[in-house]
Amino acid sequence: MSLFGERRVAAIIPARGGSTSVPRKNIRPLGEKPLVAWSIEVAQAVEAIDQAVVSTDDEAIAEAARQYGGAVAQRPADLATDDALVIDAVRYHLRGWHEEGRSVGVVVLLEPTCPLRRPKDVRACLRRLAEEEIDSVATFTDAALNPHRAWRMENGRPRSFVENAVPWRPRQELPEAYQLNGGAYAFFADRLPEDSIAPLFGRTGAVYMPEERSVDIDTEMDLQLANLLVEEGLAGG
Structure with a gap:
């Protein structure tokens, strides 16, 4: 029995092409695969997630996503700028899916910049969302x-x-x-306020993640640190 009954659960992985601090960040190698692949593989390992979808404006990222089994949802250029909010891209896709007759009940947002999360971190978020009277949950x-x-x-x-x-x-x-830490957000799609600028809203829950799984890749040094943790097997179990 699914955690959420008949509700479809989609993991949305936001991966735009125009990173400035780390150029081409989402397809830069971490270990032996591109950064975006880490989030796809985590989503695929979580049984409650029906589909992993990479939201992008960039064909190279889209190709990398397909190579690792992720679906691709194209987002318009105005939702892929430095100033664009990720939650607005999420709303764009939710509306499109609804119009196509394949509405999503639960969204799991997995930012590629926190690649060392584990499936158990995402499962913990989904369990809290399913079992408690909350609207959204995030990792800290x-x-x-x-x-x-x-x-x-x-x-x-x-x-x-x-x-x-x-x-x-x-x-x-x-x-x-x-x-x-950007590891995971999970929320009920129909409870997302139209004016919310964040994926954490309403009655909220938290899931703790340790420091070694919480590296946030925002600079070249962060990427080097993440590669070191992977190479040395120190990214946590």
Whole structure:
């Protein structure tokens, strides 16, 4: 029995061609395969997901997606710019599928830039979505910088970012802090607000992922780190 009954579950993998920080990022090699392939293979390994769909404006990315068994959904150029929101591309595809008579009930959003996630991370998100009274769920990891140690500058003078914070306190005494890692989002498609700018909305849930599976590839150094973790077998089980 499916987690979601008759609802179709689609994994959407947003992979536009115009990356500036890491040119051609989504087809750059990580290990022995292009970056986008890692998300496709994770989606294929999760039993509850009916189809993995790569949303792209780029033919080279589309070809790489097909090579690894992913379906391809073309998105228009205006939804593939630096300023475009991923959630707007998701809405575009959901509307198109609905008009074609193959509506999606649950969306799993897998960003290629967090390639070291595991199927178990995605399964945990889907279990929470299916079993709890929530609308959306996302993966988190430990914050790279605790907000109590962050600063703002006002006219060249440092001020604590969190009012009355004491950044000198030992790490163990600071409140726990987490950040989204882009590993996975899952949500009910018909509950996505039209004005939402994010895939985490309504009643929300969280799934924790460790640091070694949460590398976010935004720079060349991030890509080198991810390759090192893969080569050394340190990406976590």
